[in-house]
Amino acid sequence: MTQCRFNGVSRELPESPDATLIDVIRDREGLTGAKLVCGAGVCGACTVLLDGAPVASCLLPAKAAAGRSVVTIEGIGAGALHPVQKAFMALDALQCGFCTPGFIVESVAFHDEWRAKKGAAVPTREEIAAALSGHLCRCGAYDNILRAVAEACAGRFDGGDAARSPRVEARDKVAGAAKYTVDIRHDRQFEGVVFRSRIAHAKIEALDFAEALAIPGVAAAISLLGEDRTVRYVGQQIAAVAAADRETALRACAAIKVQYRELPPVVGMDAARMPTAPEIFAGSRKSAGNASEGMAMPTPWRRNVRGPSSAFSLKAKKARNWIAAAREAGDPLLFEATFRTGAQQHCSLEPHAAVARFDGDRLTVHVSTQAVFELKKLIAKRFKLDPSHVRVIATHVGGGFGSKATLGIETVAAIELARAAKAPVRVVFDRHEELSVAGYRPGAEMNIALLADRDGRLKALSLAAHGDTGASVNSTIAALARLIYPAEAKDLSDFDVVSNLPPGAPFRAPGGPPMAFALEQAVDEAALRLKTDPIALRKRWDDNPNRRRLYEWAQGLSAWRNAAPPASKTGRYRRGVGVAAGYWLYLWQPGSKVQLSVESGRIVVASAAQDIGTGSRTVLANTIAREFELEPHEVEVRIGDSSLPEGPGSGGSRTTASLVPPALLAAQKLKQAVQQRTRREPQAGSNAPWREMIAACPDFSVSSERPEDARTLAPGVRSPLGEVGLMGHIFGWMMRRFSHIAIGAGAPSSVQVVEVEVDTLLGHVRVLEVHTGIAVGKLAAPALAQSQASGAIVQGVGYALYEGREVDLQTGDVLTAGMEDYRLPGVADTPLIDLHFDEGGFDHVLGGGVGIGEVATVPTAAAIANAVRNATGVRPKEIPLRPDRMLRLLSEGART
Amino acid sequence: MSAPMMIADGKAIELRAGGTDLSERRRSGVSRGSLIDIAPTPDMTGIDCSANGAARIGALVTIDRIANDPRIAAAYPGLAAAAGGLATPQIRRVATIGGNLAQHSRCWYYRNPHTACLKKHGSICSARGGNHLYGVIFDLGPCVAPHPSTMAAALLAYDARIDTDRRADLTIAQLLGDGANGAVDNALEPGETITRVELPPPTLGERALYKRAISRASAEWPLVEIVARAVVADGSLRLLRLAAGGVAPVPLRLAAAEAAAQGAAATGATIARVVEQSTAGAKPLAMTAYKLDLLKGLVRDLMERLLA
Known part of the structure; x- marks a missing residue:
């Protein structure tokens, strides 16, 4: 059969x-x-x-x-939505939506069987987590997923009511109807595969496609070598082929003849820093990738080490002298340590993917991207096309987290192959590519020295961070320690150590979590030594008004007030509570535009932004709906298309702060225009005057551009650039000029209080509760902000405990190139999450709010480490804190 | 289930049951030869329990069925718990016990189609001199990857015998070898098919537990796993079986620990001796010493619960 x-x-x-x-x-x-x-x-x-x-x-x-x-x-739910689908929608149990169909299918089976067997009983979190343990969500929507399944089982969604969701595109995502780049299929579309280096360091002497092109079904082969024809990591792109199907394309890759001249490889930070190590980027430093969101500033190199970048230092020499003197004197208020963080992979569930199609000299590319508009410009420039002839489309994007912010090889290959094959070509990375060559947050080694004085003030701070950046530069960790906890002197220097490993890429608050991992543990240690409550010490040292309000909130938490003293902790399972603070820069993108139209009696809001699961569609819908007293689903949102008015990228938490202000300005314009043009007045006493007037209004549109922020700032709100002085202003000018990012005033902030349980027998750390206070001003989409914050915590838990990239230090192969070895947090690892939003602090921004994506993940790993210290008396110096490391830490602690 | 059979052009023919291991290797290109789907026979798809408690499990019975069969849970709770604790629900619904026994190494050098490995006809074990974070602590052969079969560890603890289409009554040690041959995952002949598993009757009054040490809460290959059986009568240990996975190229009975328990009083002192002996003969690699602690920790955890 x-x-x-x-x-x-x-x-x-x-x-x-x-x-x-x-x-x-x-x-x-x-x-x-x-x-x-x-x-x-x-x-x-x-x-x-x-x-x-x-x-x-x-x-x-x-x-x-x-x-x-x-x-x-x-x-499932082809006729009417299944209760599980409605529950996922109502409770926002999804973000990018790429994992959602799988979760729904499993949850539906669980739900139906549960209710058949157990009737009205409600399953526990543990029972649901066990049933869903074969599913992973990179956005970290687990908390709401657990809730949604429980409530569906409880019968809350049995009714025939229309399904509602705080997320405007949720219905398409729970029904499996949302189309992502990997789902695009044109007629006569070829499949492209990138042919990659098997060697960590080599010059490509010769490349021959003859045999590959002779294989039936192969349409094109192109070279992807750079000018120096040198590959610097295993998996670096050499060529690409397009064929009728993937299997044929893979066979064609195997038939490519390549002649390598092997060069001595240098793999990893330790090898690259050896004085005898060969220089990787001699004469070609510009070909290194960028691990951060902003441009790389001119910086000295010393062989494989780029740095120091120390523009954010303050009286660096003084800091060094004071710390040296304190060390000499054995000052107990000097804390010095070396902290290490692992490389974190983005592992977006939708891989990097592009589908390119030429129609004459017009190019349409579907790309899984965080920046449709910027990408259009980059493509036009690279391929020497008229920008008006290039269209980039990203209707839905299955996660990005920073890895899809620029013109990637998948897009370059798809376009070049489409041109060569004279047919549409799709390039989709496989998981091995995704987990080896598609970017990661570089691991870091951080030497920190923190000196408090007798009066309990922060006197000096020194932080030197070496990023293990592979074939990229611009790891920025230490500099971020300038903008929190003012001190008399700070010596901050960042270094990149390049080697024959794949390049890093920006990842959600790139240097933020590693900086916090070192600094927040040092502050925690200072509190111990000063015999001061760690939150009280932060209140003393940190003058930022946003965080000061969050400290007040944190001090009131019963989890904090009732924490047991460390001395009482014995036995196998030990619980502890830790706190950490974090901030991120408030960024926005000048030139961002929002267009508002009336079309056939409906409001349409449009901008060439994209929604990578963070909720920009909903932010626009909510903002406009509020202005016109409509329901968000009554507003049609058009994004994900570069042919719309210029929109911001989804990176640097800039999207909300770039879209809401022009949306509000456009709304004012539209209101005036509607009032002028409407052919009939609303009925007297109508409770929906705008709905009626819009319905009666002829089609037209208005557009507004992102305005500058108000110059008057509330007391205590400062410009971070001003805090750093001249170098800050230069940095800010360059960011705006070359990276199209403006750095605004005020600090998006987060304070987290975490409770952990450590199994000292098996080295297992479990995060029980995370209380998060977040100050990003007014929330444009409160339910989605909660989802994003909750997901940021899950990613922070992964960073702290599970996610580690392992490589072979001889060959340069990335070994954790599958999802069973690269360990994302699962649904059963989800702590209880308690969210608190402080909505003040950004009155100078039209709309009163800024982005949340990055700040929410900055303090998590540090807070977990401080909680482990509180539970066990030993301080984690290296993450991920896997069982092997936890056990070693405990045995070292027992010896001292 | 996949026993490689060499043919003339150097490509292996593999047998396929549920395909949960093989499909991933086909997609990545690690497995390139021909496939033969195992034709199910009634004998291979059922669970039979005889009056004395002995059980026969067909090789094509899914892990999920074993985990949820009340007869298995009653007679062989360690086996049921091991089945319920491996992989994910979706995998357990499709993967078979025969396939679980015959699955291939999870070593990242083996699974990467481009890296050298003894099990891919290579001449060296890349993990031994490279990154063997998840490697063995009992160094029994040239390959340093632990055997991945959780079911094999459980069946070892229960003295199960394996029938194939060619041989009957194989012990787990006969089926999987002693770890000395790094080129294979098992001692099946080319094309030889596991047909069923036979479990002897359980011992009167025995209890059994299974636990794996992992970094997350679930759905992860074990760093170390143990199936433990014990009979305690009149305050002393009449039987102790400890079978460990994740520590050696084959699942291992912890013989010295078992011997230390034989007839000993069910006390904390005995537990301490058993724990101490559990790593007898272990020789960790540069990166795997932590598994000694995990092995001891798991043995302690299970002993304390079995003797409680």
Whole structure:
């Protein structure tokens, strides 16, 4: 029997023994709700029901479905939404939405079986987490997912009411209807694959495509070598081929003849710093990648070490002298330590992907990108095209976290191959590429010295951070320690150590979490030595008004007030509480525009921004709806298309602060215009005057550009650039001039109080509770801000405890290139999350609020480390704090 | 289930049951030969329990069925708990016990199609001189990757025997070898198919537990895992079985620890001796010494619960 029923329709199965069910579902049946992500049965994004039971379709041989029934997300709730779908929508149990179909399929099966067996009983978090343990969500939507499944099981969503969600596109995401770049399929579309270096360091002497091009089905092959024809890491792109299908493209790659002249490789920070190490970027430093969001400032190099970058220092020499004297004198108020953080992979569930199509001299590219508008400009420049002939589309984006902010190889390859093949070409990275060469937050080694004086004041701080940046530069960690805890003197220097490893990329508050990991532990240690409450000490040292309000809130938490003293902690399981503060810069993008139109009696808001799961669609819908006293779903939002008016990138937490102010200005314009043009007045006493007037208004549109912020600032609110002085202003000018980012006044802030439990026998650290106070001003979309903050904490837990990139220090191979070895936090690792938003502090911004994406993840790892110190008496110096490291820490602690 | 069979052109033929291991290796290109799907027979798809408590489990029975079969849970709770604790629900619904026994190494050098590995006809173990963070602490052969089969550790603890289409009554040690041959994951002949697993009757009054040490809460390959069985009568240990996974190229009975318990009083002092002996003969690699602590910690955890 080779028939199978897909969502009730009988279909023939392919003969090929290697076809897996996901291939058939997506490529042949065109059911693109199920996603191929890990390809190894780890993440569950491909889950479908096989005779009613959820299975991973990426591993299931298609033949195994013979004679059976397959139900995909498209078959669930096809008529009316399933209660689980409604619950996911109502409780915002999703962000980018890429994992959502898999979660829904599994949750529906769990829900139906649970209620059949247990009736009205409500499953516990643990029971739900066990059922969903084969699913991963990189946005970290777990807290709401657990809630949604519980409430659906409790029958709260049984009614036939229309499903509502605080997220405007949620319905498409829970139904599997949202189209991502990987789902785009044109007629006659070829599949592109990037051919990559097997060697960490080599010059490519010769490249021959003849055999590859001779393979039937191969449409094009192109070189991707740079000018120096040198590869500097395993997996660096050499060429790309396009073929009728992926299998043929892979065979063509294998047929490419490449002649390497091997150069001596230097892998990792320790090897690269050896005085005898060969220089990796001699004569070609400009080809190094950028691990941060801003441009790289001119900085001296010494062989493989770039730095110091120390423009944010303050009286550096004084700081060095004071610290040296304190060391000499054995001053107990001097704390010195070396902290290490691991490389963190973005691991967006939607891989880097692009589909390029030429129509004459016009180019349309679907890209999984964080910056449709900027990307259009970069593509036009690189391929020497008229910008008005380039269109970049990203309707839905399955996560980015900083890794999709610029013109990537997937896009370059897709465009060049499409040009060569004279046909549309899709390039989709596989998970191995995604986890090896698609960017990561560089690991760091940080030497910190913090000196308090006898009166309990912060006297001097020294922080030297070396970023393990591979083939990239611009790790910026130490500089960030300038803008928190003012001191008499600060010696801050950043270094990049380049080596033959893949380049880093900006990752959610790039240097923020590592900086906080070192600094917040040093402050914690100072509090211990000064015998002061750690929050009280921060209140004394930190004059930022936003954080001072959050400290007040944190001091009132019962989790903090009732924390047991460390001395009482013995036995196998030990609990502890820790606190950490964090901030991020408030950035916005000058030139961002929002267009408002009336079309057929409806309001349409448009901007060439994109929604990577962070909620920019909803931010626009909510902002306009509030102005016109409408429901958000009554406002049509158009984003994700570079042909719309210029919009901001989704990076640097800049989107909300770039979109809301022009949206409000445009709303004022539209109101005036509607009042002038409306053909009939609203009925007297109408409770929806704008709805009626808009419905009666002829089509037209207005547009506004992001205004400058008010110059008058509330007391205590400062410009971070002003705090740093002349160097700050120069930095700010360059960021605005070359990176199109303005640095505004005020500090988006977060204070977190974390409770952990350490199993001292098995070295296992569990985060029990995270209380997060966040000050980013007024929230444009409160439910989504909560989701984003909650997800940021989950990522912070991953960074602190599980996520580690392992490499082979001889060959330069990234070994954690699959999702079972690169360990994302799972649903059962989700702590109880308590969110507190302080909505003040940004009155100088039109709308009163700024972005939240980055600040929420900055203090998490540091707070966990301080909680572990509180629980065990030993201070974690290195993350991820895996069982091997926790056990070593405990045994070292026992010896001292 | 996948026993490689060499053919003339150097490509192996592999047998396929649920495909949960093989599909990933096919997609990555680590497995390139032909496939033979195992044809299910009634004998291979059922669980039979006899009156004396012995059980026969067909090789194509899924892990999920084993985890949820009340007869297995009653007679072999360590096996049921091990089955319920491995992989993820979706995998357990499809993966079979035969496939679990015959699955291939999870070593990252083996799984990467481009890196050298003894199990891919290479001449060296890249992990030994490279990054072996998840490697063995009992260094029994050239390959330093632990055997991935949780079911094998559980079956070892229960003295199970394995039948194939060619041989009957194989012990787990006969099925998987002693770890000395780094080129293979098991001692099956080319094309040989596991058909069923036979479990002897449980011992009267025994208790059993399973636990794995991992970094997250669930859904992770074990750093170390142990299946423990014990019979305590009149205050002394009549039986102790400790089978460990994650520590050696094959699942390992902790013989010295078991011997230390034989007939000893069920006391804290005995637990301490058993814990101490659990790493007898271990020789960790440069990066795996932490597994000694995990092994001891797991043994202590399970002993304390079994003797409680």
